Amino acid sequence: MTAAWPDHFLWGAATAGHQVDGNDSTSEISFLEQVRPTVFPEPAGTACNSWEQWQDDLDLVASMGLNAYRFSTEWARIEPEEGQIDSSALDHYERMVDGCLERGLAPAITLSHFAIPHWFAKQAAWLSPQAPDLFAAHCRRVIGRIGDRVTLAVTLNEPDLPRLLSTGGMPRQAFEAQRACIDAASQEAGVARYRSGSIVIPEEVTELETGYIRAHRAAVQAVRSVRSDLPVGLSLAVTDESYVSERGKELAQARRKACYERWLPAIQGDDFIGVQNYEREILGDDGPLVPSTSGPNPRPINESGKALYPQSLASAVVYIHKLTGLPIVVTEHGVCTSDDSVRSRFIREALPPLADLVRDGLPIHGYFHWSLLDNFEWVSAYNRHFGLSSVDRASGTFARTLKPSAGTYRDFVRTCVL
Numbered sequence: 001m002t003a004a005w006p007d008h009f010l011w012g013a014a015t016a017g018h019q020v021d022g023n024d025s026t027s028e029i030s031f032l033e034q035v036r037p038t039v040f041p042e043p044a045g046t047a048c049n050s051w052e053q054w055q056d057d058l059d060l061v062a063s064m065g066l067n068a069y070r071f072s073t074e075w076a077r078i079e080p081e082e083g084q085i086d087s088s089a090l091d092h093y094e095r096m097v098d099g100c101l102e103r104g105l106a107p108a109i110t111l112s113h114f115a116i117p118h119w120f121a122k123q124a125a126w127l128s129p130q131a132p133d134l135f136a137a138h139c140r141r142v143i144g145r146i147g148d149r150v151t152l153a154v155t156l157n158e159p160d161l162p163r164l165l166s167t168g169g170m171p172r173q174a175f176e177a178q179r180a181c182i183d184a185a186s187q188e189a190g191v192a193r194y195r196s197g198s199i200v201i202p203e204e205v206t207e208l209e210t211g212y213i214r215a216h217r218a219a220v221q222a223v224r225s226v227r228s229d230l231p232v233g234l235s236l237a238v239t240d241e242s243y244v245s246e247r248g249k250e251l252a253q254a255r256r257k258a259c260y261e262r263w264l265p266a267i268q269g270d271d272f273i274g275v276q277n278y279e280r281e282i283l284g285d286d287g288p289l290v291p292s293t294s295g296p297n298p299r300p301i302n303e304s305g306k307a308l309y310p311q312s313l314a315s316a317v318v319y320i321h322k323l324t325g326l327p328i329v330v331t332e333h334g335v336c337t338s339d340d341s342v343r344s345r346f347i348r349e350a351l352p353p354l355a356d357l358v359r360d361g362l363p364i365h366g367y368f369h370w371s372l373l374d375n376f377e378w379v380s381a382y383n384r385h386f387g388l389s390s391v392d393r394a395s396g397t398f399a400r401t402l403k404p405s406a407g408t409y410r411d412f413v414r415t416c417v418l
Helices: 028-033 048-061 087-102 118-122 131-146 161-169 172-189 201-228 246-259 312-324 340-359 404-415
Strands: 010-014 069-074 106-110 152-156 234-237 238-243 275-276 281-285 329-333 364-370 389-391 400-403
Touching: 010 048, 010 106, 010 329, 028 172, 028 340, 048 069, 048 087, 048 152, 048 400, 087 106, 106 246, 106 329, 118 172, 131 152, 131 201, 152 201, 152 329, 161 201, 161 246, 161 400, 234 281, 238 246, 238 312, 246 281, 275 312, 312 329, 312 340, 312 404, 340 364, 340 404
Parallel strands: 010 069, 010 364, 069 106, 106 152, 152 234, 234 275, 238 281, 275 329, 329 364
Antiparallel strands: 389 400
């Protein structure tokens, strides 16, 4: 069967389980947060309490006039111990799917958004020969329960990110800190190789990618074995590589070959490719250039100190479609900033070029803004603010308050004609 795409464009917001749910005790991230040394400044803890307040989240999405919501079905919650299935977790995700549909929201699920079961990490995770079969079983389990009501399925979230970071996006000392964390986890867990999909040892990146590719192919087959017409694919982290010299062009092409072209064999036959874009990198003779953020026309920066280029989204989408030939879903796009006026401007400048591409006939099926909430941002903990809504964690109420940028996004969606 052919993929059953909706007859309308998906305008949505996105979250991920460990980053918003709270009280995750059975994933490898939770374990890594506690070992010493660790790369995490603090544990996720209660996060945004979305496991309890998921209806509030869905109400936020609906109140913005959106028609889709992307969230993850956490493997560690569903199978906290190998072979032991927590049916209450599946019940929870079923309620979420039904809650989406009651509000006119298309449910888009991610089957693995970085966090994995602790027991799987003890078996070397994606590096294990058994990983494809174990992950496929999880996928069949989830799709068997809710696959008849979801709109699309992302198998893996940004499996190219370790390679992308290792080619210039992360300093060497940061990778060494990850090595120390993983070594400490292996010792604490009493195993030879405790491994994670997001906290990575540099020399294992190729082995990890191979494991991810095998797991993705098994997952696609598993999803289709249950629901053959459900659109399924994976998402890639895509930096918009640009250049200002011939040498810069060579560097950009080399990075694209290493980070994106590597995935071409893995995605053959998929129904879409997810694009997750946040930044543009401009390359010169000696590598990345540092754009001017001062002077008469300073370029705004995000909380990571990177200059913002709203046009990077459309450029990344065009490149990935040309590379893969697949339909596109923008599964993540946003900006980390505590200045919400920067986010509003970013949305106003980034979305019109994307809409133009849709009108020009490029097969783009949806856009999901990252993120719905100010959440736990991995090794940055709560020091990065991507949310269209703030969350009052300090008072313990976890009250959500939409920011003006949510209105900017709502107004664009309301007036956009595709």
